[in-house]
Amino acid sequence: MHRSPIHSTTMDQIDKQLLKxxxxxxxxxxxxxxxxxxxxxxxxxxxxxxxxxQPKEGTIYPILHELESEGxxxxxxxxxVGARERKYYRITAAGRxxxxxxxxxxxxxxxxxxxxxxxxxxKEEPA
Amino acid sequence: xxxxxxxxVNKLLAELCAKVRSKRYAADVRNEVLAHLNDAVSERTRSGxxxxxxxxxxxxxxxxxxxxxxxxxxxxxxxxxxxxxWGLLLLIFITLNHYTFFGGxxxxxxxxxxxxxxxxxxxxxxxxxxxxxxWRSAARSLIVPARALSRRERVRAWFFFELFSRNIEGxxxxxxxxxxxxxxxxxxxxxxxxxxxxATAWMGCxxxxxxxxxxxxMHAMSLRHIRQANGAGFxxxxxxxxxxxxxxxLAPILVIQALIGLISHVEVHAHEAILQGxxxxxxxxxxxxxxxxxxxxxxxQDLAVSGPSVVLSRLRHSALLYRATPLLAAISVTIILxxxxx
Numbered sequence: 001m002h003r004s005p006i007h008s009t010t011m012d013q014i015d016k017q018l019l020k021x022x023x024x025x026x027x028x029x030x031x032x033x034x035x036x037x038x039x040x041x042x043x044x045x046x047x048x049x050x051x052x053x054q055p056k057e058g059t060i061y062p063i064l065h066e067l068e069s070e071g072x073x074x075x076x077x078x079x080x081v082g083a084r085e086r087k088y089y090r091i092t093a094a095g096r097x098x099x100x101x102x103x104x105x106x107x108x109x110x111x112x113x114x115x116x117x118x119x120x121x122x123k124e125e126p127a
Numbered sequence: 128x129x130x131x132x133x134x135x136v137n138k139l140l141a142e143l144c145a146k147v148r149s150k151r152y153a154a155d156v157r158n159e160v161l162a163h164l165n166d167a168v169s170e171r172t173r174s175g176x177x178x179x180x181x182x183x184x185x186x187x188x189x190x191x192x193x194x195x196x197x198x199x200x201x202x203x204x205x206x207x208x209x210x211x212x213w214g215l216l217l218l219i220f221i222t223l224n225h226y227t228f229f230g231g232x233x234x235x236x237x238x239x240x241x242x243x244x245x246x247x248x249x250x251x252x253x254x255x256x257x258x259x260x261x262w263r264s265a266a267r268s269l270i271v272p273a274r275a276l277s278r279r280e281r282v283r284a285w286f287f288f289e290l291f292s293r294n295i296e297g298x299x300x301x302x303x304x305x306x307x308x309x310x311x312x313x314x315x316x317x318x319x320x321x322x323x324x325x326a327t328a329w330m331g332c333x334x335x336x337x338x339x340x341x342x343x344x345m346h347a348m349s350l351r352h353i354r355q356a357n358g359a360g361f362x363x364x365x366x367x368x369x370x371x372x373x374x375x376x377l378a379p380i381l382v383i384q385a386l387i388g389l390i391s392h393v394e395v396h397a398h399e400a401i402l403q404g405x406x407x408x409x410x411x412x413x414x415x416x417x418x419x420x421x422x423x424x425x426x427x428q429d430l431a432v433s434g435p436s437v438v439l440s441r442l443r444h445s446a447l448l449y450r451a452t453p454l455l456a457a458i459s460v461t462i463i464l465x466x467x468x469x
Contacts, residue, residue: 037162037166038159038162038163038166039162039163039166039167039170040166055190056188056189056190056191057163057167057185057188057189057190058143058160058163058189058190058191058192058195059190059195059198061156061159061160061163061195061199062195062198062199062201062202065199065202066202069202077158084162084165084166085158085162086162086166087158087159087162
């Protein structure tokens with residue numbers, strides 16, 4: 001099927017916007033399980049989304065730092081015996097509440113979009 | 128071979144850190160990115176790549192360093208990291224303001240001991256402001272349009288109604304108010320000179336209420352009465368929160384100070400007292416405007432601030448107030464410096 005350059009660009013942008021909008025929720029969700037460092041978080045995201053989410057690795061840091069400045073996560077430098085020092089992130093109580101709220105927002109949004117799309121599909125089906 | 132021996136890694140780090148204005152933050156970011164690249168390279172070498180290829184792959188997969196650096200800089204900028212300086216500047220400003228209006232010659236009025244106490248308290252205030260790093264976001268925005276608040280919320284936004292809230296904030300504000308009233312009453316019955324009278328009232332006002340309210344406001348934020356400012360702007364979220372706390376603490380203080388000045392002088396020189404009172408009220412608003420002017424603005428709605436600054440929020444459509452802020456600040460500082468140096 002022919003895809004115009006405009007169509008293709010728009011789709012890429014939507015994907016990026018979707019990714020950007022959802023990334024904080026995904027990071028909070030991953031961190032709600034255990035304390036992790038940056039690279040570990042990226043690998044966890046890739047694994048849990050079966051490679052569906054593969055952002056450029058560095059792009060998670062501004063989001064992590066923003067969540068940290070909001071108090072949703074806290075960070076500390078830690079290096080075990082003989083291990084490299086890494087910055088570990090941990091979700092806070094405020095972060096858990098934020099995650100809960102984001103989760104509910106997402107579920108509500110998904111329900112509305114699903115409903116809308118299913119009605120659109122029904123209309124398109126031949127009688 | 129160390130990672131920093133690779134020019135590609137150095138280039139990435141340099142490009143990224145160049146976008147981060149705060150050196151201290153840039154150093155932290157650099158260490159974190161280096162740790163990330165170390166992990167990425169280790170994993171790639173384990174999967175069979177040569178170290179050089181692993182480094183190139185890790186750098187390529189990291190993303191655009193300048194974009195990431197710019198995003199990181201938005202999260203935290205240099206000015207936002209200087210609450211100590213902000214706190215000190217603010218308190219020096221208030222102290223000079225006080226002595227300028229209520230005193231004659233600065234050298235006459237300012238005793239080293241009084242300044243030492245002020246600076247120690249300034250330091251404590253500024254250190255407390257560092258606590259903003261641990262502040263938590265909550266359910267309501269700090270910067271909200273006044274119309275978005277219910278009537279009850281608007282009332283509650285005024286600090287003195289916190290007296291009725293049964294928490295530490297209410298307690299600290301309550302103590303501050305009691306201290307102020309106590310010293311004001313004491314000052315009223317003190318058969319002494321007007322200077323001592325005003326100074327006593329001022330001390331009560333300053334030490335009792337400023338710190339009471341300020342601590343209360345900070346605590347309120349940690350209690351999530353108020354959410355962070357929406358959007359990182361000129362000062363960033365954390366500094367905005369600190370300044371908003373200061374605004375909310377200072378605006379009523381200055382009005383009370385003006386009233387005390389008015390009462391204390393009325394028997395002696397009524398016209399001077401009225402003038403001073405008006406000047407102090409004006410100063411209160413100018414000071415508030417200065418700090419409102421420093422708040423980040425991403426939309427027109429951001430001009431509205433909760434708390435005593437609701438008054439200012441009513442004027443949010445008045446771009447003049449907003450645009451005149453730097454001018455007002457410059458005029459205020461110039462007046463103070465001229466009086467001090469005269």
